[in-house]
Amino acid sequence: MLGVIGGSGIYDLPGLENAEWKTVESPWGTPSDQVRIGEVDGLKVVFLPRHGRGHVYSPTDINYHANIDVMKRCGVTDLVSVSACGSLKEELAPGTFVLVEQFIDRTFARPKSYFGNGCVAHVSMAYPVSPRLIDHVEAAARAETLAYRRGGTYLAMEGPQFSSLAESHMYRSWGCDVIGMTNMPEAKLAREAEICYATIAMVTDYDSWHPEHGEVDIQAIIKVLNDNAHNAQRLVARLARDLPREHEPCPIGSDTALEYALMTAPDKRDPALMAKLDAVAGRILNR
Ligand SMILES: CSC[C@H]1O[C@H](OP(=O)(O)O)[C@H](O)[C@@H]1O
Numbered sequence: 001m002l003g004v005i006g007g008s009g010i011y012d013l014p015g016l017e018n019a020e021w022k023t024v025e026s027p028w029g030t031p032s033d034q035v036r037i038g039e040v041d042g043l044k045v046v047f048l049p050r051h052g053r054g055h056v057y058s059p060t061d062i063n064y065h066a067n068i069d070v071m072k073r074c075g076v077t078d079l080v081s082v083s084a085c086g087s088l089k090e091e092l093a094p095g096t097f098v099l100v101e102q103f104i105d106r107t108f109a110r111p112k113s114y115f116g117n118g119c120v121a122h123v124s125m126a127y128p129v130s131p132r133l134i135d136h137v138e139a140a141a142r143a144e145t146l147a148y149r150r151g152g153t154y155l156a157m158e159g160p161q162f163s164s165l166a167e168s169h170m171y172r173s174w175g176c177d178v179i180g181m182t183n184m185p186e187a188k189l190a191r192e193a194e195i196c197y198a199t200i201a202m203v204t205d206y207d208s209w210h211p212e213h214g215e216v217d218i219q220a221i222i223k224v225l226n227d228n229a230h231n232a233q234r235l236v237a238r239l240a241r242d243l244p245r246e247h248e249p250c251p252i253g254s255d256t257a258l259e260y261a262l263m264t265a266p267d268k269r270d271p272a273l274m275a276k277l278d279a280v281a282g283r284i285l286n287r
């Protein structure tokens with residue numbers, strides 16, 4: 001089943017058949033919104049607006065735990081995030097879709113794991129994006145003749161303020177390609193929930209480093225978002241149309257990430273935490 005998390009400017013997914021907004025409860029708290037559940041040519045699709053309809057939640061205050069948990073509860077196996085981002089490279093002009101493959105997590109005010117005292121687990125994040133899922137996203141981008149680039153590193157910053165000039169230059173010196181505020185801890189939590197994850201990062205601006213573009217201007221970002229939201233929606237619609245109807249096993253094991261990850265001995269596990277993990281870790285806890 002395909003899940004889609006829509007970022008800034010993407011608060012609905014037109015083209016979903018038999019769609020309805022549905023409340024899904026989570027032991028991890030309140031998700032950003034109801035989910036919109038529908039179908040595309042027989043494929044079940046679950047959509048969630050990351051900031052809530054009306055853009056209610058700031059990047060720091062989004063309940064990423066609840067969002068990923070409700071996706072898991074709905075049966076999502078493959079999750080695509082659509083995100084606005086700033087460009088850290090001259091050649092990635094506004095309007096370009098970057099199919100990110102790596103992340104640097106510089107967020108610092110968000111819980112990052114479903115696990116902790118009472119159930120410790122360590123999953124690999126060496127390859128945060130599922131290559132097969134991104135293959136399908138790339139095929140969809142090509143079929144829709146969109147300007148896209150496969151690969152790139154997304155710097156996740158805390159925000160909500162944009163970067164200073166010095167920070168922007170530093171991220172460029174690290175080789176980062178795009179910058180945003182939301183894909184972490186989202187990607188980490190998706191991995192812990194054994195959901196294949198891929199990101200479509202839509203460039204809306206040149207961040208603050210570019211001498212000819214000056215400071216980041218939210219009005220200009222909103223204009224680019226509005227001009228390109230339909231392209232993002234086309235891309236997701238094509239992906240949903242062409243994605244295999246059965247989940248394909250992930251070649252890097254994103255969908256079995258917890259197999260050997262749990263460290264805490266069964267008799268030392270905290271029953272309250274185990275109960276909250278019923279969906280996220282259900283595959284290994286219920287066998
Ligand atoms: C609208 S500019 C800043 C805002 O946009 C991005 O959000 P999302 O990733 O949900 O599209 C960025 O991360 C900031 O939250």
Ligand SMILES: Nc1ncnc2[nH]cnc12
Nearest residue numbers: 084085086179180181207
């Ligand atoms: N320049 C930027 N920095 C952080 N997040 C963004 N989202 C869109 N543009 C951004």
